[in-house]
Amino acid sequence: AQSVTQLGSHVSVSEGALVLLRCNYSSSVPPYLFWYVQYPNQGLQLLLKYTSAATLVKGINGFEAEFKKSETSFHLTKPSAHMSDAAEYFCAVSPSGSARQLTFGSGTQLTVLP
């Protein structure tokens, strides 16, 4: 079984500041890990994914995440926040080898302050 915990349901940062959204996972098998972004009234868009290749994963819009097995973490970062980054972010886990059975965290709402 898999589960995901996102620490902090709301995160606020100033424009230009570092974005750090935390995700810890639990999985009984080697996991695949994902970050999705959801803008208001829209579906989810994949930001980046870890599928057992490089542990540092780069995604779209300047985001990246590092898979740390020893810490069971997959935190999302961006060096400099932009106003357009304001959205809800979801971490998800799946058993390796398949895209099915995505288990999502409860989400983190990112607010970017001018």
Place this chain on the structure above:
Amino acid sequence: EAGVAQSPRYKIIEKRQSVAFWCNPISGHATLYWYQQILGQGPKLLIQFQNNGVVDDSQLPKDRFSAERLKGVDSTLKIQPAKLEDSAVYLCASSLSVGTTYNEQFFGPGTRLTVL
């Protein structure tokens, strides 16, 4: 390339009424998923189809929810009768196939259901 289409985008019904949602996946995508996203929570998988067959419906409340994908393309999700706790956004997603190779799930915009 057209994305995943869903309709209606919004629906308001009273409890005990029935409602149906429609999803048209990306052309060529064999796998289709329905998720329920309750306000303040992450999406939860309800049912997964591979072509017109059900792969997983373990989290579908089968006493009131049903879903079909008769020709392996479009899909409908039905709730009958609806309860207040069914108020949520219903997301449809599709991917190329289920197998050993990772295939990204593409999500539609969702249908927001309000049950009064």
